Amino acid sequence: MLLINCPWCGPHNESEYHYGGQAHVPYPENPADLDDRQWAEYVFYRDNPKGPFAERWxxxxxxxxWFNALRDTVSYEVLATYRLDEPRPEPRITDPAGEQR
Known part of the structure; x- marks a missing residue:
């Protein structure tokens, strides 16, 4: 289980949270101008990186x-949590040797 730090309530077990997908996905500027392929990409296509990934919870x-969490997809470690009105923080990752990068 993950321990996730709510920016308002403090740390709680992940079972108290609901995952909301990738964070920082901009809404289309002119939605009426999108064709079916473009809508499908907006609705269904998401990044799948190895390493830090911004998520909505x-x-x-x-x-x-709702808030954002920066989570390492390799180790599942929650690197940071932040409110929706705050900028994405720079990740601080600890490698297997214990060094921060």
Missing amino acids: MHDHGCRR
Whole structure:
């Protein structure tokens, strides 16, 4: 289980949260101008990186607020959490030798 730090309520078990997908996905500027392929890409296509990945989470069994989390997809470690109105922080990753990079 992951321990996720809600920006408003503090750390809680991941079972109290609801995953909301990739963070920082911009809404199309002119949605009426998109064809079916472009809508499919907006709705369904998401990044799948190895390493730090920004995600949306909601504290379902707590304050019920949405926030962003920066999580390492290799180690599953939650590197940072931040409110939707805050900028994405730079990740601090600890490698297997214990060195931060």
